[in-house]
Amino acid sequence: MGRRSRRTSTNLSPAPGEVLTLRCGPIVSGGASLSHLEDGRVVLVAFAAPGELVEATVDRPHADYVEAHVTGVLEPSPDRVEPPCPVFGQCGGCQLQHLPYPAQLAAKEAVVREQLRRIGHLDDAVVRPIRGAANPWQYRNHVRFSTGKMYGDVGFMARGGRPLLKIDHCPIADPWVNELLPKLQGRGSGLHQIQVRRSATTGSFLVYPTIPGMEAETGQKAYLEELGGKKFQVSASAFFQVNHPQAEQMAELVGEALPESGDLLVDAFAGVGTFAVLFADRFRRVLAIEESHAAAKDAHENVEQTPNVQVKAGKVEDILPLLESAPDAILLDPPRPGCYPTVLEAIVRFRPSVVVYVSCNPATLARDLRVLVDGGDPIDHVTPLGKFPQTGHIACGTRPSLADPAGG
Numbered sequence: 001m002g003r004r005s006r007r008t009s010t011n012l013s014p015a016p017g018e019v020l021t022l023r024c025g026p027i028v029s030g031g032a033s034l035s036h037l038e039d040g041r042v043v044l045v046a047f048a049a050p051g052e053l054v055e056a057t058v059d060r061p062h063a064d065y066v067e068a069h070v071t072g073v074l075e076p077s078p079d080r081v082e083p084p085c086p087v088f089g090q091c092g093g094c095q096l097q098h099l100p101y102p103a104q105l106a107a108k109e110a111v112v113r114e115q116l117r118r119i120g121h122l123d124d125a126v127v128r129p130i131r132g133a134a135n136p137w138q139y140r141n142h143v144r145f146s147t148g149k150m151y152g153d154v155g156f157m158a159r160g161g162r163p164l165l166k167i168d169h170c171p172i173a174d175p176w177v178n179e180l181l182p183k184l185q186g187r188g189s190g191l192h193q194i195q196v197r198r199s200a201t202t203g204s205f206l207v208y209p210t211i212p213g214m215e216a217e218t219g220q221k222a223y224l225e226e227l228g229g230k231k232f233q234v235s236a237s238a239f240f241q242v243n244h245p246q247a248e249q250m251a252e253l254v255g256e257a258l259p260e261s262g263d264l265l266v267d268a269f270a271g272v273g274t275f276a277v278l279f280a281d282r283f284r285r286v287l288a289i290e291e292s293h294a295a296a297k298d299a300h301e302n303v304e305q306t307p308n309v310q311v312k313a314g315k316v317e318d319i320l321p322l323l324e325s326a327p328d329a330i331l332l333d334p335p336r337p338g339c340y341p342t343v344l345e346a347i348v349r350f351r352p353s354v355v356v357y358v359s360c361n362p363a364t365l366a367r368d369l370r371v372l373v374d375g376g377d378p379i380d381h382v383t384p385l386g387k388f389p390q391t392g393h394i395a396c397g398t399r400p401s402l403a404d405p406a407g408g
Helices: 101-118 175-184 244-257 274-278 293-302 316-322 341-350 362-374
Strands: 019-023 033-036 042-046 053-061 065-075 142-147 154-157 164-166 193-198 205-208 222-227 230-235 262-268 283-290 309-313 329-332 354-359 379-385 395-400
Touching (some): 019 033, 019 042, 019 065, 042 053, 101 362, 101 379, 142 175, 175 193, 230 274, 230 293, 244 274, 244 354, 262 274, 262 316, 274 309, 283 293, 293 309, 316 341, 341 362, 354 362, 362 379, 362 395
Parallel strands (some): 042 065, 262 283, 262 329
Antiparallel strands (some): 019 053, 033 042, 154 164, 193 205, 222 230, 354 395, 379 395
8 A cells, every 4th residue: 555645845746656646637639538636737647537536546756747546536537437347447448438539539539739830839729529439449450469488478568568368358449359359368478469450341351370279360461441432451550540430530630631632642651552542532633751661662552553653662751752743731630749840841831722630649740830830821620639539548539721822
């Protein structure tokens, strides 16, 4: 048991295991609730709801903030619900099962607004209402299971990385994945991870690596996904969206933001070529840039029937600034760290008529939008998307409007 401390000196940092009594504030990026020590230092409290009075056990103290998690609720929020997962709070996967889905969506939209204001110094009036998922459960069609090397147990790592939590069901996983999971138990010996992917539309699946003795086929190097009526080869090591209905919503957002016609579209961070293929018929030429070797290889396969799409393997920051002709439209879909400064500088220099920015990190989105806004016109809109229910992750589709109406 931790100890509750009534600190007499605000210069002392709380120790790991110490129990604090805290009034919790809003949900912040990552899904924790914002609270403060008496001296003003920030405490990020996992599994708390806004307004609650809680007992929180310290996980990790840092120089300027403290990480903690709820171990007792003294005054519960009226929004608090019972999480359906028996290992919620232990597993490192979900952060928000204790909140109903509408409250999760409201919190995530508020995070996007706050990060645009605080980090980007931008007007949050550009933020449109968040688009939620029709079903906030059973959506995840790609799961990486950790394994126990001694007994072959399969599950997820606990918060903080240890130990392995053996599970037979995950409430956010696709039903097909959950049907397979008990059959994987006891077969993880000697494996670091087991990757399971399945397309709900094509029925194609991947269980990797090869697992001896399984009735289902395993060891596939790739599987077939479908989005926007187009099929895509996806290798085991390549990225593809884990929530198919919300990926369709994101594709709709991108389609709404891109022009109906143009000469050159640059699809930066193109992955397996999804957006390049979906919107190739709107442009005379499409250049898809992708750094991952596996994803670029898939993209080459996926654009075979789309002759106006060229796939270029390499880093966006190396390729985009050296283009000889300015694109009509640029589509950005970077990883969580966002775009390199040289990428943003090239966009400002090219002044395309449309930039569409798909982001999985509101903080780096806000940072990058500040650069683009300083180099051109204001943002047209930012639309948060609830692609990852029950977790603290947030996606956004954004259209900065960089075209100079005077043509300069």
